[in-house]
Amino acid sequence: MCGIVGIFDTQGTREIDRAALGRMNESQHHRGPDEGELYLETALGMGHRRLSVIDLASGQQPIRNAQGDVVMVFNGEIYNYRALRDELVALGFAFRTKSDTEVLLHAYQAWGQDCLQRLRGMFAFAIWDRKKQTLFLARDHLGVKPMFYALLPNGLFVFGSELKSIMTHPELSRKLNPRAVEDYFAFGYVPEPHTIFHGAFKLAPGHRITLKAGDSEVKPEQYWDIPFQRAPQRPMQEIEQELTARLQECVQSQMVADVPLGAFLSGGVDSSAVVAMMAQQNPDSVVTCSIGFDDPEYDESKYANEVATRYRTTHHAQVVDKDDYGLIDTLGRLYDEPFADSSAIPTYRVCQLARKHVTVSLSGDGGDESFAGYRRYRFAMAEQRVRDKVPAGLRKPVFGTLGRLYPKADWAPRMFRAKTTFEALARDTVEGYFHGVSRMPDRIRAQLFSDSFKRELQGYEAIQVFHEHAANSPTDDPLSLIQYLDFKTWLPGDILTKVDRASMAHSLEVRVPLLDHTFVEWASTLPPDIKLGGGEGKYIFKKSLEPFLSHDVLYRAKKGFSIPLAAWLRGPLREKLRAAALSPLLLDTGMFNERFLREMVEQHIAGSKDYSTPLWSVLMFETFLRVSADA
DSSP, rough: OEEEEEEEEETSOOOOHHHHHHHHHTTTTGOBSSSSEEETTTTTTEEEEOOOOTTTTTTTTTOOOSSOEEEEEEEETTTTHHHHHHHHHHTTOOOOSSSSHHHHHHHHHHHGGGGGGGOEEEEEEEEEEETEEEEEEEEEETTTSSSSEEEOTEEEEEEEESHHHHTTTTSSSSBBBBHHHHHHHHHHHOOTTOOTTTTTTOOOOEEEEEETTTOOOOOOOOOOOOOEEEEHHHHHHHHHHHHHHHHHHHHTTOOSSSSSSSEEEOHHHHHHHHHHHHHOOOEEEEEEEEEEETTTTTTOOHHHHHHHHHTEEEEEEEOTTTTTTTTTHHHHHHEEEEEEEOHHHHHHHHHHHHHHEEEEEETTTTTTHHHSSSSSHHHHHHHHHHHHHSSHHHHHHHHHHHHSSSSSOSSSSSGOOOHHHHHHHHHOOOHHHHHHHHHSSSHHHHHOHHHHHHHEEEEEEEOHHHHHHHHOOOOOOHHHHHHHHHHHHIIIIIIIIIHHHHTTTTOOOOEOOOGGGGHHHHHHHHOOHHHHHHTTHHHHHHHHHHHHHHHHHSSSSSOOOOOOOHHHHHHHHHHHHHHHOHHHHHHTTOOHHHHHHHEEEEHHHHHHSSHHHHHHHHHHHHHHHHHHHHO
């Protein structure tokens, strides 16, 4: 696991500023504290920070082929590198190292950009082919590893593993992108391919970029997508057996490391499944790490302890104060752009704990997206059943009117929030799902933003992100469609971003077996009704795991990594909230309606309304502005 950076002169003639490249590389020292190297030639500079995981003695980067005309920097792991190495040796390639990095280098030499079709792993890399005068960049299938880039006004193309690395370049504008601001307040993060800044972008999952010297046009192209093509019907028992076998193989393939390796164990289904599979294949005790909370409403540690006891893991647990809100400024620096997922706090803590014991940790992320585990999938499908019974021409006038007339009840459980339900039913599948997942609904954003900022948006609304992905969806099945939307937005933009930055802040590599792209491909072919079966999310996944995990671990209500936001913002953080929401730094942007901001803050603190989610988004946006101004 590493950090990579680069500068490429698209004109193909200029020398690269070594000092600028060095600053970019050192900005992400935390990603690779073991070693750091630069490579420069005319028109090209590459940098690498290394966290040594495989081939500790000779896996240094940037790496060149024997002829010196192909150079590469690489962040990630190629899990099938041993099989690829054997294939490449048979083709006549000689190896100087035992690293997956050199395998990837020779894979490019052997198969060109088609090497992407052979890779299983998490990766972001850049390859300079001097003979072809071509710079080739790629990001893994599901976006586990990040890649940021920008084409500067002077014709230099810069890239890096974190936004901060390319923002160190003085030619890159720090002007905010209004559409990204709208997206952030809708989603709680800025979805790919945009960033919060004009001119800076994320390479989307499953995409690549090819740049030739003399051509400054940057055109990302997709090389992979989730198929969602329905497989022939098969007996459930057969599917369960295949699921377990595939899961075991994915976990085993990701247990290769020359450093201490363990797993996160929250006590939830996914992390428990990964630990169970590790224990089947590991003669030694698996090292597991978990975070508990001192408030039973948020604590799942007893389930983590149960799994750890069953599989005799070497278990490390840490109890976190439910009022662990001291990381706000740290998170602002970590994510480089506004990021409103409050579970980033416990994620940071579990990474901090894990790094004391291991260098690599396996995670259970990805199971909810593949097997429909989120509660919102159940709500969305319940709403869809109603939509299917009411003609489209009647839905909007009937449910839209009810939504406008019904009082708002944020305090009530979701099933009793009739206003929210009516508003969702008035929309189609995509719009209804967007309404359900938005951290700040359309009606609140309409009041939050100033008139001048709305004019700057020129009619743009964050729902367009979903519409663009839905237009490219390979499926029109309602459940599969919203899973597809999550794979394109929520998973890379929130979940994987959260884990990557939190783990790399502690120089910890996190691997995600459930996001092996071949496993995701296979899971996408399963019938939707065995993913969400009888109202039970992850039905087939849980049934397959019954021999390995208890009924309580598998079938209890899902909690997630949540924290008491509403109480924080009414109690110990209320003055910080007031100061942030009404700060000159925030208001001077001209984006916000001060009167509505004040109203939200005071009504929440008084307890008459629950605005905790939108107010946390405001707090984290102000934190981003403050931290980036100081950078």
